[in-house]
Amino acid sequence: MTSLTALCTLGVISILILILGYISYQGITSLSWQFLVETPKPVGEGGGIGNAIVGSLILLGLASLVGIPLGIAIGTYLAELGSGWFGTIVRFVADSLIGVPSIVFGVFVYALIVLQQGYFSTLAGSVALALIMIPIVTRTTEEIVKLVPKSMREGALALGAPEWRVTWDIVLPAAKTGIATGAMLAIARVLGETAPLLFTAFGSRFYNIYLDEPMASMPVQIYNYAISPFEEWHAKAWAATLVLITLILLINISVRYSTRKGY
Amino acid sequence: MDNTGRQDGQPLEDASPRNSRRRFSSSDKIYRFLLTACAALIIVVVLAMIAVIGQGSWLSIKEFGFGFLFGQTWDPIKGEFGALPFIYGTVVSSVIAVVIAAPLSIGVAVFLVEQAPRSLARPIAFLVEMLAAIPSVVYGLWAIFVLAPFLRQVVFPPLQASLGWLPFFKGTPTGIGMFTGGLILAIMITPIITAVVRDILEAVPVTQREAALALGATKWETSRIVLANAASGIAGAVILGLGRAIGETMAVTMIIGNRPQISASLFDPAYTIASVIANEFTEATGDLYLSALVEMGLILFVVTFIVTALAKLLILSVGRKTQHTA
Numbered sequence: 089m090t091s092l093t094a095l096c097t098l099g100v101i102s103i104l105i106l107i108l109g110y111i112s113y114q115g116i117t118s119l120s121w122q123f124l125v126e127t128p129k130p131v132g133e134g135g136g137i138g139n140a141i142v143g144s145l146i147l148l149g150l151a152s153l154v155g156i157p158l159g160i161a162i163g164t165y166l167a168e169l170g171s172g173w174f175g176t177i178v179r180f181v182a183d184s185l186i187g188v189p190s191i192v193f194g195v196f197v198y199a200l201i202v203l204q205q206g207y208f209s210t211l212a213g214s215v216a217l218a219l220i221m222i223p224i225v226t227r228t229t230e231e232i233v234k235l236v237p238k239s240m241r242e243g244a245l246a247l248g249a250p251e252w253r254v255t256w257d258i259v260l261p262a263a264k265t266g267i268a269t270g271a272m273l274a275i276a277r278v279l280g281e282t283a284p285l286l287f288t289a290f291g292s293r294f295y296n297i298y299l300d301e302p303m304a305s306m307p308v309q310i311y312n313y314a315i316s317p318f319e320e321w322h323a324k325a326w327a328a329t330l331v332l333i334t335l336i337l338l339i340n341i342s343v344r345y346s347t348r349k350g351y
Numbered sequence: 352m353d354n355t356g357r358q359d360g361q362p363l364e365d366a367s368p369r370n371s372r373r374r375f376s377s378s379d380k381i382y383r384f385l386l387t388a389c390a391a392l393i394i395v396v397v398l399a400m401i402a403v404i405g406q407g408s409w410l411s412i413k414e415f416g417f418g419f420l421f422g423q424t425w426d427p428i429k430g431e432f433g434a435l436p437f438i439y440g441t442v443v444s445s446v447i448a449v450v451i452a453a454p455l456s457i458g459v460a461v462f463l464v465e466q467a468p469r470s471l472a473r474p475i476a477f478l479v480e481m482l483a484a485i486p487s488v489v490y491g492l493w494a495i496f497v498l499a500p501f502l503r504q505v506v507f508p509p510l511q512a513s514l515g516w517l518p519f520f521k522g523t524p525t526g527i528g529m530f531t532g533g534l535i536l537a538i539m540i541t542p543i544i545t546a547v548v549r550d551i552l553e554a555v556p557v558t559q560r561e562a563a564l565a566l567g568a569t570k571w572e573t574s575r576i577v578l579a580n581a582a583s584g585i586a587g588a589v590i591l592g593l594g595r596a597i598g599e600t601m602a603v604t605m606i607i608g609n610r611p612q613i614s615a616s617l618f619d620p621a622y623t624i625a626s627v628i629a630n631e632f633t634e635a636t637g638d639l640y641l642s643a644l645v646e647m648g649l650i651l652f653v654v655t656f657i658v659t660a661l662a663k664l665l666i667l668s669v670g671r672k673t674q675h676t677a
Contacts, residue, residue, distance in 0.1 A: 097475060104481055280487070311491070311605075
């Protein structure tokens with residue numbers, strides 16, 4: 089039976105290698121400096137994903153600005169104060185939110201913001217991504233903060249420190265590597281999110297820095313290239329995928345490496 | 352920063368476990384208030400989601416009532432909207448995914464926890480987790496250009512030759528359709544199920560294994576005993592995977608064919624709830640059309656919320672916290 093389970097494992101690993109291998113093989117041929125800085129152009133005229141890279145970074149930056157601190161705060165609440173009934177409800181809601189499909193957040197933000205304003209916007213896209221990040225960061229933060237030994241808190245309290253200083257100066261610094269890990273994983277996760285951006289940030293063919301205008305992003309650009317009928321654009325989809333997947337894997341691997349050293 | 356906290360003269364001796372253990376300084380009151388407010392915010396968000404999505408689907412709910420769930424026609428021009436083909440597509444593709452992914456994931460988890468040497472298990476577990484890091488749209492791209500042609504040319508012809516008399520394998524296998532959609536979903540949920548089952552198996556006490564081995568059980572029999580004891584948790588892990596499959600959007604949208612029909616053949620194109628939202632939301636003309644799509648979102652929201660909560664309860668019943676963040 090060991091051979092059967094080993095076969096399962098081998099199968100799963102080979103799928104990963106097949107996918108990553110094919111992306112590298114297809115993507116590397118279309119990758120160039122121009123591709124990384126130019127905006128999308130009509131078929132036959134080249135073009136690239138420069139604006140999509142910048143767009144992804146802006147969307148992600150804004151989402152992180154809101155999603156990560158909130159997630160950390162809620163996670164800290166759950167670990168430090170969340171033993172009562174209210175904590176149980178919050179924990180249950182956060183857990184269940186992780187399982188809600190990202191496209192539902194897109195629908196929500198569309199009805200909440202886009203429909204009211206009447207146009208697709210960077211702001212709407214960032215809100216959708218932030219909402220996805222919050223429960224993820226919440227859960228990892230809670231797990232990590234709970235690992236901080238009780239004696240450290242008791243020691244600080246015994247010295248007369250108020251609760252907020254115990255959290256701010258003792259508990260959070262002790263847990264900071266783990267919290268950063270959770271935040272980075274959340275970033276890696278939403279970096280690849282397409283569905284919630286389709287009708288919030290929508291997509292754009294130009295460089296853009298304004299919050300109230302549609303914004304390009306790498307995943308949406310990949311999607312548009314991929315479902316087009318043009319072979320030249322398919323090649324661009326692979327190249328953009330190579331860039332995206334490299335970023336995501338780099339985040340994942342560096343996080344793994346840093347946490348292994350940390351413990 | 353000069354705040355030293357408690358007012359003096361407050362003895363610490365009434366150390367009853369709850370909040371009454373001491374009187375809070377005003378700074379601690381603010382601290383507690385702020386953290387509680389943040390925590391309350393997540394509940395506000397969920398309530399707002401229910402309210403906003405519910406309100407958005409109101410027009411459609413009023414128009415079609417429960418008939419929406421059973422209607423078979425999806426005709427934006429005539430203004431007729433029924434969700435049944437999409438519900439069918441979602442359920443069948445997710446079931447295909449779970450049927451393939453569940454045994455595979457349990458196999459991988461058993462291998463990693465019970466059989467593989469530690470030095471090998473760690474890097475392999477990391478590689479399996481990497482599968483969860485690949486974005487949905489990338490799976491879709493790979494499915495269009497690699498998986499679908501492979502299935503069309505290599506897998507489907509012999510399958511149809513031998514089992515073509517079954518209604519599931521009739522029709523023209525183009526590679527774009529229900530089966531390919533289910534298969535790509537299976538690949539996507541495998542790392543999620545594997546991670547949770549691994550956590551659960553690792554939580555089963557070593558003494559159980561030792562007891563079984565001491566009674567003369569073989570290594571495989573021991574694994575089976577461990578699996579049986581973790582059964583409810585493993586069921587939870589599988590349901591969690593099912594929830595993911597139900598809500599997966601991009602990869603399925605790119606490969607399932609996007610045709611709202613109910614066909615027994617797994618080779619035929621189908622459509623899922625998430626896909627129809629992704630495809631038609633931006634081009635929905637007319638309030639009723641948009642409202643019908645928002646109602647699709649409402650169905651997805653309610654179903655995945657409940658499924659995830661159920662999975663979580665089952666996993667917790669094994670008696671240990673598990674995480675599934677990726």
